[in-house]
Amino acid sequence: MTKMHIKLTVNGEPKEVLAEPRELLIHTLREQLNITGPHIGCETSHCGACTVEMNGKSVKSCTVFAAQANGAEITTIEGLGTPDALHVLQRAFREHHGLQCGFCTPGMITRAHRLLQENPNPTEEEVRFGISGNLCRCTGYQNIVKSILAAAAEMNAMKEAAE
Amino acid sequence: MNEMTSPTREERAAKLKGLGCSRKRVEDVRFTQGKGNYVDDVKLPGMLHGDFVRSPYAHARVKSINTEAAMAVPGVLAVLTAKDLEPLSLHWMPTLAGDKQMVLADGKVLFQGQEVAFVVAENRYAAADGIAAVEVEYEELPVLTNPFEALQSDVVLREDLDPAAAGAHGPRKHHNHIFLWEEGDEEATNQAIDSAEVVAEEMVYYHRTHPCPLETCGTVASMDKVNGKLTVWGTFQAPHVVRTVASLLSGIEEHNIRVISPDIGGGFGNKVGVYPGYVCAIVASIVTGKPVKWIENRMDNLMATAFARDYWMKGRISATREGKITGLHCHVTADHGAFDACADPTKFPAGFFHICTGSYDIPVAYVGVDGVYTNKAPGGVAYRCSFRVTEAAYFIERMIEVLAIELGMDAAELRRINFIRKDQFPYQSALGWEYDSGDYHTAWDKALKAVGYDDLRKEQAERVEAFKRGETRKLLGIGLTHFTEIVGAGPVKNCDILGMGMFDSCEIRIHPTGSAIARLGTISQGQGHATTFAQILASEIGIPADSITIEEGDTDTAPYGLGTYGSRSTPVAGAATAMAGRKIRAKAQMIAAYLLEVHDDDVEWDVDRFVVKGAPERFKTMAEIAYAAYNQAIPGVEPGLEAVSYYDPPNMTYPFGAYICVMEIDVDTGEHQIRQFYALDDCGTRINPMVIEGQVHGGLTEALAIAMGQEIAYDEIGNVKTGTLMDFFLPTAWETPHYTTDHTETPSPHHPIGAKGVGESPNVGGVPAFSNAVHDAFRAFGLRQSHMPHDHWRIWKTAHDLGLHG
Ligand code: FES
C-alpha cells in the first residue's frame, strides 16, 4: 500500500512519518514515534485509554487516522509535565489514589486536562460526565473524581495567586 | 544522647511508613507520566506480529484450511495450523483443571472465536490482511449452549475423550459431563431439610460474565538461537507457573526460559490461565528465530479468554419457625464451555464453592457440582474473587433472602440469629472449612446503625403504600449482604496447581548503607505491591519503606512463587515477607549484641533498632547493623544480611464484611439509582488504608457491573452477543455511585501480621448487595427470585410480570 507523508507536532516537537492511509493515529504514536503513554484498550472508541489532545480537543486516537492528523498539534500524557515539574493533575492523581493498574491513567489524565480547560470549575457531576468517555476497571472512579476536583482547586488557586 | 532532640518512638515509627500508614504509591510516579511498561510497550528489533484466524461457528468440523493466499500477502511470513504444531505435540495443551485444550483447531471447532490458525507478519496490519486471506472450510454441527440440554443430548462435543473413561475428577456420567464433585453429608442434610418446619427452595443463576481488564492479554516471545534462551514477556498473573508449564510443554530446560510479567493493566483473573496465543507466539519465535508479539484485541478477549461464573445453583434451605437454620443443600450445574480450563487449585474442580454456608452456623450441609461441556468459550476463572467464592456468596445471600420471605421475617434479623458467634472461632463449617476468626455481630450492628436501617424500612413501607395509592412510580430496595470470603490459597497439603504447591516467597537483601531490595513470587496488577509489601517489611526490619525496593515478575531474579490471584498475595507472599524480615532481624540481633558487647538475650527490638534491655540509650539501628554485617568480621557470623522465606500457610484466611445498598427503582423504565452504598470490610490487620479503600471502590464497581448489566450472552447457535464494549457493560464514572467505606479489624490468628487480604471482598459481597436491593424493592409485590444481570429491560420485565404496569 502506498504510504502517505504526514507531518504533525507531538508534544511541541515537529514529527514526520510515512503511514498507510489506513494507519490509526494510536499506532503511529506508539509504534512509529515510541510514544507509549496512550494505550489501547478496545480500538473501538469505547474505553478512552488512547485519549490524546488534537488541536485542543480530546480525541480517541484509535478512531483517528494518522492521515487526519496531518498538520495537527497533538498532546499526549508525555507532554503534560516533566519528571522534575509534574503537572498538577499528575500530582493530584498520586495524592488521592486516582489510579491502580495505571493502564487508563494516561488517557484519563489527558482527558481531565482538557476538561479543566473547558470547565475550570466543574462540579462532581460535571467531572463524572466529562470523563465518561474514559473507562477505568480498577478504581471505581471515586478517587479519580476526587483527584480531578483537587487539581481544579489547586489550578484555580494558582491562577488567582498569579493575577 | 540528648532527650530533647532524639526522636520519640512514635516519630521513629512514623518515619518508617509501615503497617497502617496510608503511604502514597511508589508505582504512580511512573504511571502518571505515561512511563508504565506494559507488554504492548515491549518492542524488540525485528519483532513480528502474530494474530489468529478465529472460528465464526460455535460447533463445526474443519474440513480444510488453505493458507496459500495468505502466504502471498505482502508482509506475511508464516501461517501456523494444528498440523504444524502436531509434530511438536503442541496442537493441544493441558489446562489447569486437568483437561486438555486445543491450541489450534484440530479437526473441529467447539466455540465461536476459537483459535484456528496463527498468522505471523511484519506488523499488525499485514497480519490482519493475512488473516482475511486464510480460507477455512467448515461444516456446521449442532450447537449446545445450554448445560441442561447438553447433559441430555446425543451430540458429542468432545470426540477426543473416551466417554467410558473417568475424567480428571472422577467418573463421567454422560459424554458431555466433566465431573461430579461433592462435599458434605447428603443423607443427613436431606433428613434435616425433610423434617424441618420451614423450607425454602430456589434456583439461583449466576450468569456468565468476563473479567475484562482494561488491558487485554498479550505476549512477546523471543527465542535467542545463539545462546538457546527463550524470553517471554506477557500478561501473566503467575509468571513462575508459566515458566514451568512452558518448559514442560516445549522441552526447553527451565533455566533457559525467562518469563517476565511487566506492568499489568489489570488482571481480575483474566491473566491466570495459559492461552493459545502464548503458545503460538513462542512456537512462531522458535520457527522464525525472531521475537513475536501477540496482543489480543477486545473482541478476542471477550469471546475467547477466561469467562467467569455460569453456575446454575439449585438450593434448599431449612429452618425452625423462629428462623434458626437447620440445613442447606445445593446442587450446581456448572457450564464450563468447550474445555475444562477453570483456574482452580487442581484438587478443587469447583474451587472453594463449599464456603457456601457463608457467615452462618449451619449444622449440616451438602454441595454437589456437575461440570458440563457446552459450545461456549473455556475459562471459569475467579473474576476478582477467590475460586468460585463469589458464586457461593451470591448463592447463600440469595437463599437467606428467600428464606426470610418464606418465614415472613426481616432479612437482617434472620442473618443476625444465624451468624457464627465470635466465641465459636475457630469455627468448623459443615462443609469442612476451619474459619480462622470473625466478629460478625459487631460488624452487622455497626453497618445497620450506620445506614439507619430501621428508618429505611419505615420509609420503604411508606413508599409501598404511596405506590399502591398511585402517588409514585418508584420503589425502594434495601440490599443486605454479610459475606465471608476464603482467600490465601493455600496450604500446600491440599492446594496445588498442576502439582505445584501454593506457597509463596520473599527474598530480602539489605544493602550495607541500610536500604534494601525485596523480591517476591507474586505480581501486582494494580494492587500496589511495590508500596504495601515495603510497608510490611518496614515494620518488621525498621528500614523506612521509602528505602525498600520491591521487585516482582522476573523469574530470573524473583524467588519461585505461585502468583497473584484469589487475594493470595497478602495472606501468602505478605506472610513470606514478614517471615523473611524476621530472619533478617534474628541475624541482626546477634550482630547488635556483638557490637554492644552484651549477650544476644540482653538486647531487644525497638521499632528500628536493637537496644540493650533496661538501657535504651545504648542501641544499634538496623542501618548501623547492616553496615557492620558487611564491613566487620564478627566471630561466628557470616558476612552479609540477606534472607529468603518460602511460606506455606497453615490455613486460609477468612475476610468478611457487611454491605448495604439502598436503591431506587423506576418500575416503568426499569432504571435504577443507587442512593447509598455502605461497605464495611474486615480484612484483619490493615496494611495501607488508602489502598484498601481503593480496592473496595474498584471491586464494588465491578460488582455493580456484574449485578446490573454485564454478561457474556450467547444466542441459540452459539454466537456471542456481547463481544464488544458497546454490548458488554463496563460502568463509566457517570453510572458509578459514591461509596462509603468502613471497617472493623479482626486479625487472622495464624498470619504473621494478622492480615487477611481484601482485593476481592467487594466483588464477593457487592454482587449480592446490589442484586438483593433489586429483589428487596419488589418483595412486597411477591418477587422471590429473578436472574441477573438486572439491566433496565429485565427490571422492567420483572415489574411487568408482577403486574405493576397496570
Ligand atoms: S483504544 Fe481507543 S477508545 Fe479504546
Ligand code: FES
Ligand atoms: S487504574 Fe486500572 S484501569 Fe484505571
